[in-house]
Amino acid sequence: MDSLLLRDDQSRSPEDRPRPDRSRTDCPVLLSQRLVLRSPHVEDIDALAHLANNAAIATMVSRMPHPYTAKDAADFVRRTNIGEIGKCVYAITKAENGEFLGCCALEPHAADEDTLEMGYWLGEPYWNRGYATEAAHALIDMAFRTRDIARIDARCRVTNIASRRVIQKCGFQFQGSGMVGNLAMGGMVPVEWYRLDRKTWLSLKSWGEMR
Numbered sequence: 001m002d003s004l005l006l007r008d009d010q011s012r013s014p015e016d017r018p019r020p021d022r023s024r025t026d027c028p029v030l031l032s033q034r035l036v037l038r039s040p041h042v043e044d045i046d047a048l049a050h051l052a053n054n055a056a057i058a059t060m061v062s063r064m065p066h067p068y069t070a071k072d073a074a075d076f077v078r079r080t081n082i083g084e085i086g087k088c089v090y091a092i093t094k095a096e097n098g099e100f101l102g103c104c105a106l107e108p109h110a111a112d113e114d115t116l117e118m119g120y121w122l123g124e125p126y127w128n129r130g131y132a133t134e135a136a137h138a139l140i141d142m143a144f145r146t147r148d149i150a151r152i153d154a155r156c157r158v159t160n161i162a163s164r165r166v167i168q169k170c171g172f173q174f175q176g177s178g179m180v181g182n183l184a185m186g187g188m189v190p191v192e193w194y195r196l197d198r199k200t201w202l203s204l205k206s207w208g209e210m211r
């Protein structure tokens with residue numbers, strides 16, 4: 001989740017800061033069996049600050065500060081709402097009661113407009129109930145249905161068994177490994193790189209229909 005949960009970079013001149021993008025119509029609210037994925041709200045700040053202040057999460061995503069403060073959460077919500085962090089950042093919430101569970105996002109690839117990068121995290125109390133996989137399925141379906149993209153990439157630390165499993169359950173295929181920066185770890189960490197291309201997604205979607 002490269003562009004998620006960045007602190008404000010006040011050192012950059014206004015010209016160098018990301019241009020706000022208010023056209024969020026390409027990120028519709030997403031519904032799944034148990035979840036609603038919607039843009040982060042001010043009302044999420046307390047739960048976000050509480051859940052994100054967890055080294056077990058921060059050390060697994062690229063740019064989450066740790067410790068994570070209420071100010072970080074407020075900055076995150078404000079900046080996602082004006083389009084400064086990512087083009088498509090979602091709060092993952094429970095459909096039955098609106099409870100905030102975590103975040104997921106799709107980011108454009110820096111050098112390839114046909115590729116999006118997917119990221120996600122959930123508060124630790126909600127792990128291992130299939131929520132991340134359910135959110136990722138909704139995100140992937142939306143991306144391939146509404147955008148003219150060829151593929152979605154996902155990366156996880158080599159030590160991240162749960163995320164690797166989510167990636168596998170979404171049909172991604174292993175591409176290679178490498179090193180990426182990790183803010184909470186203060187350096188580079190080894191990661192695995194996975195990819196889901198449009199034809200594989202279409203094949204997975206039609207497999208059930210052919211029975």
Ligand SMILES: CC(C)(COP(=O)(O)OP(=O)(O)OC[C@H]1O[C@@H](n2cnc3c(N)ncnc32)[C@H](O)[C@@H]1OP(=O)(O)O)[C@@H](O)C(=O)NCCC(=O)NCCS
Pocket residue numbers: 001056057058060061120121122123126127128129130131132133134155156157160161162163165166
């Ligand atoms: C990664 C993360 C989002 C997964 O969320 P989740 O809702 O628990 O994921 P799911 O329940 O959909 O799937 C998790 C899978 O990992 C498996 N798993 C989790 N821990 C495991 C372990 N230690 N050993 C083996 N399998 C494990 C679960 O059994 C499940 O697989 P299954 O459905 O085949 O049984 C969550 O753990 C998280 O937020 N971690 C910290 C942040 C992070 O890693 N984000 C991703 C960065 S790439």
